Amino acid sequence: MKNTKQKALIYNAVMQNRCHPTADYIYHLLKPENPGLSLATVYRNLNTFANEGRIIKIGMPNGSDRFDGTLRPHFHMVCEQCGEVLDIDLSQLDHLAEEVYTQSGFTVSSYNLVIYGTCQSCAEVKENNS
Amino acid sequence: MKNTKQKALIYNAVMQNRCHPTADYIYHLLKPENPGLSLATVYRNLNTFANEGRIIKIGMPNGSDRFDGTLRPHFHMVCEQCGEVLDIDLSQLDHLAEEVYTQSGFTVSSYNLVIYGTCQSCAEVKENNS
DNA sequence: TTAGATGCAAACCCTTTGCTTGATT
DNA sequence: AATCAAGCAAAGGGTTTGCATCTAA
Numbered sequence: 001m002k003n004t005k006q007k008a009l010i011y012n013a014v015m016q017n018r019c020h021p022t023a024d025y026i027y028h029l030l031k032p033e034n035p036g037l038s039l040a041t042v043y044r045n046l047n048t049f050a051n052e053g054r055i056i057k058i059g060m061p062n063g064s065d066r067f068d069g070t071l072r073p074h075f076h077m078v079c080e081q082c083g084e085v086l087d088i089d090l091s092q093l094d095h096l097a098e099e100v101y102t103q104s105g106f107t108v109s110s111y112n113l114v115i116y117g118t119c120q121s122c123a124e125v126k127e128n129n130s
Numbered sequence: 131m132k133n134t135k136q137k138a139l140i141y142n143a144v145m146q147n148r149c150h151p152t153a154d155y156i157y158h159l160l161k162p163e164n165p166g167l168s169l170a171t172v173y174r175n176l177n178t179f180a181n182e183g184r185i186i187k188i189g190m191p192n193g194s195d196r197f198d199g200t201l202r203p204h205f206h207m208v209c210e211q212c213g214e215v216l217d218i219d220l221s222q223l224d225h226l227a228e229e230v231y232t233q234s235g236f237t238v239s240s241y242n243l244v245i246y247g248t249c250q251s252c253a254e255v256k257e258n259n260s
Numbered sequence: 261t262t263a264g265a266t267g268c269a270a271a272c273c274c275t276t277t278g279c280t281t282g283a284t285t
Numbered sequence: 286a287a288t289c290a291a292g293c294a295a296a297g298g299g300t301t302t303g304c305a306t307c308t309a310a
Binding site for chain 2: 298299302308310
Binding site: 059060061062065077079080086088089090092093095096099100103104105106107108109110111112113114115116117118119120123 | 207219220225246248
């Protein structure tokens, strides 16, 4: 693998923007300072990093995939009001793979959990407006 | 809401095909006997049924959404070998909403869990071939 | 009769791909 | 110099939408 300027830019952007950016977000973030940059390059590199395990790809049903530089196991909550994506640790899922295998004989390789709802700050706003 | 022939056809197709069909699957299933049927109608009605709570929409990251006539809370496992989608009950997730709220103040309205791996029959095939 | 659903095609969004040009080793 | 990546534009898939037509109420 070659070390290109673009790879470094894109990787650093994921690491420094802990908002779970989409490919498009990163593209628009870097584009002004790097007018030559192409969206295809952003996608290609994000997928490469994810396959190498350097970042995590969060598959969002009905929406753009998001990327995450936090490698520790955790899950994601999407606020339906403000659209923000938040992290959460759920220890009750630590043994999901074992439970699934015991119960059904299915060997788990990975899983994707996305939680939808209302984040605390949006709930407070609603509270104050009612 | 009007009771059309198409609505009945599509709803019955979901209920009678417990393979977690996609919109396209249902379309191709019904099309031969109903040459006038349109894919847009299938999508529109499936989404309507899901919004009404008559069926469940399973958002599949990087793939077509699937629909499920089983309303009892349960989750889905996708076999990466044969592509089949299987049901599983996971009681450890019964109190996920409470745990999330306690831990983070996030109010859960719904969540989407998809488990990837190898189903029992595909694992047995691999075993026999090795 | 008329509100609402269908069919069709076009539009849409997100992502990937083919191919030429350009940069890294 | 050879190889691999980037840039561009086009294609791909899955889904939704605008609009005219049709149909259940």
